[in-house]
Amino acid sequence: MTETEKILARGCGREKVRPGEIVEVEVDRAMIHDNNAALVIGNFGKIVDASVRDPKRVAFFIDHHSPSTSTKAVKHQSLMRRFAKEHGIGLFYDCGQGISHIVMLEEALAGRGKIVVGTDSHTTGEGADGAFATGIGATEMAAVLATGRIWLRTPETVRVELAGHLSQNADVRDLMTQVLGRFGPEGANYCAVEFHGAGAEAMSREERVVCCVLSMEMGAKNALFASGEDTAECSRTERFDLRTVEPTIAIPSLPTNARPLSEVASQKIRIDQAFAGSCTGGLLRDLKKASEVVQGKKVAEGVRFLVIPASRKIYNEALALGYLKILHDAGAVIGSPACGACGGHDAGILAEKEVCIANSPRNMEGRMGAGGVVYLGSTATVAASAVAGHVTGAERD
Amino acid sequence: MNRCWKLGDNVAxxxxxxxxxxxxxxxxxxxxxxxxxxxxxxARQLAKGDILVAGSNFGYGSSREHAPLALKGAGTGAVIAKSFARIFFRNCINIGLPAIVCPAAANAISEGESVELDLKLGKISVICRDSGSKSTSYAFEPFPPFLLEYLLNGGLINTLNRTSQTQSNTRIQ
Incomplete structure (x- = not known):
């Protein structure tokens, strides 16, 4: 069995599960954030005689509108606080604590072999530590709160085999844009994605998060780094040689539209905003890289460079290490830990025809504002573009 | 008589x-x-019961249930597509909006045509607007019984409530 199959077999109390089988599993962790909480709580209220089955397994996060930017959003957040108090949900991460996916890893709220569901598609990020983690909707989450269980179709497993190591010029984000480009937007739809090979084993936890979150963009049900080499049968294997990965950009309006950075940079596409943040781009490694690129330089005139650490812990570390000071001196706007900017929920909304370069996961039409367009690249690319005023790489003019 | 509206691939x-x-x-x-x-x-053009006919990977991206709720709220009776993004598909079923995978129908149906759906049998019939008679029909794989029940009950929450009511009635008896 693949790692995913082993986790689901344990979750439903069976020796073995096969792809295609529908199983009912016990949920180890349920994550709900402020963008979907009002619908979850509303649906929960419609369940007759409902009580929260196991409040200790539930975690609430206010990370999409943090702090709130509208009267409706703030009402939903109050509703969350009341609900949590009423039902004894102690794991409550309020405004400014950071992005659910990252804080859950920091606080060890998921972990190897656990079954995690969240009202957010990028819940797949918990697979960095070896959890089966997947996104679900609000109605389903209301039922999970009440029953503690969920049905799942055992997915086929796609194996991504990573050989060698990235060159100094390339980043895991460049690799993943190439992976997404090869699979396409539904290349792994309904599938488990498991990362293997020497290149995968050598990856840091931060790099693993990037891989697991971005697997969602090719449709993955879950994505994870397995605990060791296994030879289980997979429905598909794709191999990537990390030594040959070059800086890569996803052009508008799909994260899978992979193009070599060199090709895009030659067009000198003028930018209005550069954004380093989110669950794929607001990690400590990103703040370090961004500060290295902009050190001693200034953000280009007319460009706003938004830097949003993914969690309070990361913010504090970046502060202590001097990264934030360097970024601030270069002219970056530092936001409080949250994830709203990635989807236009709070900071950094684009006007019509504006262009943004970002290291966040998505660039679908209207993602950061109606009529605005988003290019996706590595943190080095984002920071270099912020300084240049057009889409470019860190080591190019 | 409902009306079909065509949409492309990867609508997020x-x-x-x-x-x-x-x-x-x-x-x-x-x-x-x-x-x-x-x-x-x-939103103003859609009428109650109208059907969306989309390409592949409909509902790509974010898990927001607001998306299928908006379709349902605007009157959409069902979505037929070549394929669906998985969270969107689950969300549709959970709120009682039929999400039907049928590449042949998604290819063949033209904007403005009318269709009749048989969820139990797994059949889409195109209706001739002039005569009202059924012309071409397409088969799709019927939903597993428990998911069909969600659709017939109007969603997951109604189904949960019915099940618990049945169980408590059984206990009383």
Whole structure:
């Protein structure tokens, strides 16, 4: 069995599960954030005689509108606080604590072999530590709160085999844009994605998060780094040689539209905003890289460079290490830990025809504002573009 | 008589329901903004019971249930597609909106045609607008019985409540 199959077999109390089988599993962790909480709580209220089955397994996060930017959003957040108090949900991460996916890893709220569901598609990020983690909707989450269980179709497993190591010029984000480009937007739809090979084993936890979150963009049900080499049968294997990965950009309006950075940079596409943040781009490694690129330089005139650490812990570390000071001196706007900017929920909304370069996961039409367009690249690319005023790489003019 | 509306591939939930309306929770309110940026005025054109016919990977991206709720609130009776993004598919079933995978029908049906759906049998019949008679039909793989029940009951929550009611009635007896 693949790692995913082993986790689901344990979750439903069976020796073995096969792809295609529908199983009912016990949920180890349920994550709900402020963008979907009002619908979850509303649906929960419609369940007759409902009580929260196991409040200790539930975690609430206010990370999409943090702090709130509208009267409706703030009402939903109050509703969350009341609900949590009423039902004894102690794991409550309020405004400014950071992005659910990252804080859950920091606080060890998921972990190897656990079954995690969240009202957010990028819940797949918990697979960095070896959890089966997947996104679900609000109605389903209301039922999970009440029953503690969920049905799942055992997915086929796609194996991504990573050989060698990235060159100094390339980043895991460049690799993943190439992976997404090869699979396409539904290349792994309904599938488990498991990362293997020497290149995968050598990856840091931060790099693993990037891989697991971005697997969602090719449709993955879950994505994870397995605990060791296994030879289980997979429905598909794709191999990537990390030594040959070059800086890569996803052009508008799909994260899978992979193009070599060199090709895009030659067009000198003028930018209005550069954004380093989110669950794929607001990690400590990103703040370090961004500060290295902009050190001693200034953000280009007319460009706003938004830097949003993914969690309070990361913010504090970046502060202590001097990264934030360097970024601030270069002219970056530092936001409080949250994830709203990635989807236009709070900071950094684009006007019509504006262009943004970002290291966040998505660039679908209207993602950061109606009529605005988003290019996706590595943190080095984002920071270099912020300084240049057009889409470019860190080591190019 | 319902009307079919055609949409392309990889239509994302970001497009189905733009981010600024995610603070809304009422399907009728959400429905006013369905596909607002990519098909301006669409909410006003959709009539109750109309069918969306989309390409592959419909509902790509974000898990926001606001997207299928907006479609339902705007009157959509069902979505037929070549394929669906998985969270969107689950969300549709959970709110009682039929999401039907049928590549042949998604290819063949033209905008403006009418269809009749048989969820139990797994059949889509195209209706001739002039005569009202059924012409071509397409088969799709019927839903597993427990999911069909969600659709027939109007969603997951209704099904949960019915099941617990049946169980408590059994206990009383």
């Amino acid at each position: 939930t970001d497009e189905i329901l733009p981010f600024q309306y995610m603070v809304l929770t009422e399907p009728s309110e959400l429905g006013l903004h369905v596909l607002e940026n990519v098909k301006p005025g669409f």
